[in-house]
Amino acid sequence: MENLERAPWADSLTFTSFGVRIGIRVNQPRFGKSLAALLPPGHKVTPSTAPHRLYSLVINGLAGERGSRRLGSLYEDSRPLAKERELVPVLKFLEARIRRTVAEMAPRRIFVHAGVVEYRGRAIVIPGPSMSGKSTLVSELIRHGATYYSDEYAVLDDRGMISPFAKPLSLRPHGSFNSIDYDAQHFGALKGVKSVPIGLVLVTRYAVGARWRPRRLTPGHGALALLSHCVAARREPQRVIKTLRHALGEAVILKGVRGEASELARQLLERAAEIGVDEI
Amino acid sequence: MADKSKSAAECPKAKSNNLLTEEVADELLVFDVSNNRAHCLNASAAAIWRHCDGTRSVESLASNLFPKLPPSDSARLVAVGIERLRRRRLLEDWPAQATVDLSKRQMLKKVAIVAAAAGVAAPLISTVLAPTSAYAFSCMPSGMPCSASAQCCSGLCRDLQCV
Numbered sequence: 001m002e003n004l005e006r007a008p009w010a011d012s013l014t015f016t017s018f019g020v021r022i023g024i025r026v027n028q029p030r031f032g033k034s035l036a037a038l039l040p041p042g043h044k045v046t047p048s049t050a051p052h053r054l055y056s057l058v059i060n061g062l063a064g065e066r067g068s069r070r071l072g073s074l075y076e077d078s079r080p081l082a083k084e085r086e087l088v089p090v091l092k093f094l095e096a097r098i099r100r101t102v103a104e105m106a107p108r109r110i111f112v113h114a115g116v117v118e119y120r121g122r123a124i125v126i127p128g129p130s131m132s133g134k135s136t137l138v139s140e141l142i143r144h145g146a147t148y149y150s151d152e153y154a155v156l157d158d159r160g161m162i163s164p165f166a167k168p169l170s171l172r173p174h175g176s177f178n179s180i181d182y183d184a185q186h187f188g189a190l191k192g193v194k195s196v197p198i199g200l201v202l203v204t205r206y207a208v209g210a211r212w213r214p215r216r217l218t219p220g221h222g223a224l225a226l227l228s229h230c231v232a233a234r235r236e237p238q239r240v241i242k243t244l245r246h247a248l249g250e251a252v253i254l255k256g257v258r259g260e261a262s263e264l265a266r267q268l269l270e271r272a273a274e275i276g277v278d279e280i
Numbered sequence: 281m282a283d284k285s286k287s288a289a290e291c292p293k294a295k296s297n298n299l300l301t302e303e304v305a306d307e308l309l310v311f312d313v314s315n316n317r318a319h320c321l322n323a324s325a326a327a328i329w330r331h332c333d334g335t336r337s338v339e340s341l342a343s344n345l346f347p348k349l350p351p352s353d354s355a356r357l358v359a360v361g362i363e364r365l366r367r368r369r370l371l372e373d374w375p376a377q378a379t380v381d382l383s384k385r386q387m388l389k390k391v392a393i394v395a396a397a398a399g400v401a402a403p404l405i406s407t408v409l410a411p412t413s414a415y416a417f418s419c420m421p422s423g424m425p426c427s428a429s430a431q432c433c434s435g436l437c438r439d440l441q442c443v
Contacts, residue, residue: 074425082425082440093425100417113416130419131433152418170418177433177442178421220307220320224408227318231417233410237311241302241318248304 004056004075011035014051017043018106018155018163022098023051028059038095040102041150041166053077053101055094059087076101099167103153103231109163110156110236110243113229116149116165117141118192119269122199122277123162125154127229133206133261135171139182140265142189149192154226157195158239160247164192198247199277200268201225203255212264214256219245222253252280292341292362293334293372310370316410319368324395325403328361329370338362346400353394356380360391361403368405 011032012025017040024035039045056075072090074082074097081097084090103111114127115134124141128134135151142148150165157163169187170179184191203217203225217225223244227233233240258264271280298314308326310319321329327345336344342354349357363380365371381387392402419433420442426432432442 084425084441089424093420096418096420096424103417104413111416113418129415130417172421172433177419178423218305218307218320218322220304220309220322221406223304223309224318224320224406227410228408229411229416231413233318233416234316234412237313237316237318237410238300241300241309241311245302245304245309 004078007058012048013045014048015039015043015045017102018109020102020105021046021049021051022101023048023054024057026057026059034091038091038098040099041164052105057090057094099152108157110240111231112154112156112226113152113231114154115151116154116162117146118149118196119146119272119277121196123149123196124200124202124277125162125198126202126204127226128205129229135169137261137265139169139171139187140261141269142184143187144265144269146189146269147192148184148189156243156247158243160243160249161195161197163195166191198251200280201251201253203253204258207257210257210259212256212258212267214254217253217255219248219253222248222251225253250278252278290337291334292332294329294332295370295372312369315369318408318410319370320406322401322404324401325361325364325405328358328403329365332371346398348398349394349400356391357395357402360388364403364405368407
């Protein structure tokens with residue numbers, strides 16, 4: 001392991017996101033732009049004060065040198081996280097890791113692994129594990145007129161209001177584990193800027209040929225559905241269940257297997273336009 | 281009303297240590313810190329659990345909570361609730377063996393029908409295991425660094441890299 005404190009750091013930056021202060025440093029110059037591209041939604045670059053978590057990127061070998069091998073090593077505080085021959089996977093990993101750190105450490109927010117859009121002043125929240133079709137459904141909802149909030153986390157404050165966490169949407173082509181990132185603009189959508197209450201929670205997963213025939217869940221069961229994907233559920237259960245109670249006070253919670261996302265998105269938003277998201 | 285004629289083993293007592301509770305509409309969320317399980321008790325289950333103070337027998341709970349039902353039906357309803365609470369480890373010092381056979385669907389159906397006729401819901405408890413923080417994150421695509429297979433979308437981490 002390299003001695004991180006003695007390494008000559010050529011570039012660094014510190015930022016805060018949802019109250020978490022994170023530092024990144026790199027031992028090679030000209031990486032400032034690459035680092036800036038990794039920062040999570042809603043970040044603010046701050047003066048270089050002691051961060052809650054520090055990431056150190058050590059790059060051996062210079063770009064463009066013939067025959068050189070560029071070995072990238074990533075550390076979280078002093079703990080080695082990754083070592084790769086290619087830099088791109090290390091930078092991608094760091095980007096995801098930073099979002100994860102924010103989700104884990106945010107002092108006044110609860111992060112639930114979920115897709116979120118806003119429609120007519122209410123959030124539609126789609127909790128679920130990776131590969132369950134959250135991003136696909138989010139992309140179709142924003143294509144049909146909803147505002148983009150996130151395809152990764154529902155960020156709840158103590159009152160149960162949802163803040164945007166609008167990272168680029170990561171969509172996986174059929175049969176692939178690798179995703180391609182798209183900006184919300186690609187779907188003709190806007191990104192959310194203000195906190196909104198939850199109007200609808202969709203507990204769903206994709207199944208080929210399925211018809212959307214949902215059943216309504218009680219607020220208690222809705223709370224369990226969100227808690228099942230909540231980052232801090234074990235660390236701060238009291239705050240989590242209290243926040244979920246506030247969040248689900250006015251919400252409709254529907255559970256069912258869905259077919260094609262495009263059809264469901266169209267149906268839902270047409271119905272929401274008629275009677276309101278929280279009356280569906 | 282306390283039932284002094286019954287021994288402690290016949291009077292269920294709600295567990296209180298390591299439990300966090302929150303009312304959500306007419307349901308009760310209970311988070312058990314000792315095993316990271318979250319339970320949702322419907323109104324009937326919550327009422328039974330709240331009244332299990334270690335001094336009331338099943339019959340006493342039944343007559344108190346469901347006075348409109350015939351005594352045998354209300355006792356069966358409470359017994360089903362107690363058994364569901366016992367299975368979730370929400371009772372203290374309650375016998376390890378089942379007091380009611382919950383695999384008997386006909387009996388459960390009858391209990392639910394009798395209860396519904398009196399405007400009472402059968403006691404129900406839903407449970408989920410709170411995720412570790414690692415489970416609540418997005419998975420890593422192929423070629424990304426990993427330390428465990430659960431981190432990878434493919435479910436396979438080989439040589440510290442997602443397959």
